Amino acid sequence: xxxxxxxxxVAVYVVLGLLAAVAVIAIVTEVLAITVGEGxxxxxxxxxxxxxxxxxxxxVMPNTFAATLGVETTAKTVTDAATENARxxxxxxxxxxxxxxxxxxxxxxxxxxYPVYDEAGKEIIGFRVVxxxxxxxxxxxxxxxxxxxxxxxxxxxxxGLNFYLSEERAKQLRxxxxxxxxxxxxxxxxALLRPLGLRILRVKTASIVEGYEPVPLxxxxxxxxxxxxxxxxxxxxxxxxxxxxxIG
Numbered sequence: 001x002x003x004x005x006x007x008x009x010v011a012v013y014v015v016l017g018l019l020a021a022v023a024v025i026a027i028v029t030e031v032l033a034i035t036v037g038e039g040x041x042x043x044x045x046x047x048x049x050x051x052x053x054x055x056x057x058x059x060v061m062p063n064t065f066a067a068t069l070g071v072e073t074t075a076k077t078v079t080d081a082a083t084e085n086a087r088x089x090x091x092x093x094x095x096x097x098x099x100x101x102x103x104x105x106x107x108x109x110x111x112x113x114y115p116v117y118d119e120a121g122k123e124i125i126g127f128r129v130v131x132x133x134x135x136x137x138x139x140x141x142x143x144x145x146x147x148x149x150x151x152x153x154x155x156x157x158x159x160g161l162n163f164y165l166s167e168e169r170a171k172q173l174r175x176x177x178x179x180x181x182x183x184x185x186x187x188x189x190x191a192l193l194r195p196l197g198l199r200i201l202r203v204k205t206a207s208i209v210e211g212y213e214p215v216p217l218x219x220x221x222x223x224x225x226x227x228x229x230x231x232x233x234x235x236x237x238x239x240x241x242x243x244x245x246x247i248g
Contacts, residue, residue, distance in 0.1 A: 047246050049204055050193065054185025056177040057238040062163040065143045065232070068109060069150050069158040070132035074116060078127045082113065085129040088154030092133065095153040099145055101137060109134040132157065138166075140232055163232040170237060174210055177239040182206070185243045193247060200245045209240040 071088040075081035096106055110132040115124045135146055140163065147158065165173070189200060 047204070048248060049244050050189060050247050051242060051244045052185045052189045052192075053209075053240055053242055054181045054183070054188065055238060055240040056180035056184060057236060058173060058177060059234040059236055060165070060173065062140070062165050062232050062235040063169055064136065064138055064164055064166050065140050065146075066134065066136045066160070066162045066164070067143070067146060067150075067158065068132055068134050068160045069147070069155045070110070070130065071154055072128060072130045072157050074126055074128045076126045078113060078129075081127045081129040085131050089131045089133070091153040092150050092155050095149040096133075096135065096146065099142055099149060100139070101135065101146070105135060105137045107134050107136075108132070130157070132159070143232070163235065165235055165237065173237045174239045177237070178208060178241065181208075181239050181241040182243065185241055189243070189245055198247045201248050202246050204244045204246050206241060206243045209242060 069092075071085050071092065073081050073085040073088065075084060093106065108131070110130065112130045114128055116126040116128050117123065118125050137146075143161070143163075147161070150158075186200070193199060
């Protein structure tokens with residue numbers, strides 16, 4: 001077929017040549033499209049970061065007083081020990097109510113009966129009854145009276161006196177401290193980066209690490225005299241934040 005030279009034959013070869021060229025162009029275009037579509041994997045530069053802790057603290061007066069106190073009685077029989085304990089406990093409850101405390105502010109936290117053995121630990125020589133009450137109130141000015149009147153009424157066990165913030169008040173204060181904690185974190189980051197010739201570009205992540213420190217007035221078994229001074233002192237509330245900065 002390549003030897004034909006008539007006009008028709010030339011026209012056929014020209015047409016075939018054009019079709020071949022178009023096909024080549026089409027193939028190249030398709031390859032380019034595939035290359036552009038899939039793209040060449042580009043390694044993204046890893047961000048340089050720094051993580052800093054910031055904190056803030058404040059001191060406030062507590063708004064809640066809690067005490068755990070009660071009666072321990074011992075007798076040869078369970079009935080006698082329980083009867084004596086009930087008498088003393090009822091006296092304490094009456095004394096607390098006379099101070100203006102309500103049933104919501106006083107609750108039973110423990111009641112136990114167990115045998116008392118001789119020195120050899122073999123024979124039961126009696127029984128011991130322990131009845132503990134928990135007082136929780138916002139009447140902080142009555143803390144000393146609560147202790148004194150309870151002791152007068154027969155309380156011979158006091159395991160803890162605590163002043164602290166209610167959860168609602170503590171939560172409010174922690175939220176108020178977040179801004180100061182963030183400023184502390186930023187200041188620390190700037191102080192660390194400045195000598196290195198680096199700076200903060202943006203914040204990548206941030207989280208709050210909540211903190212609260214109640215102030216225990218006393219813990220342990222005590223015996224208190226009349227006119228006992230019970231002072232709340234100050235309660236520390238703190239919050240910490242963890243911030244990760246992108247630097248450059």
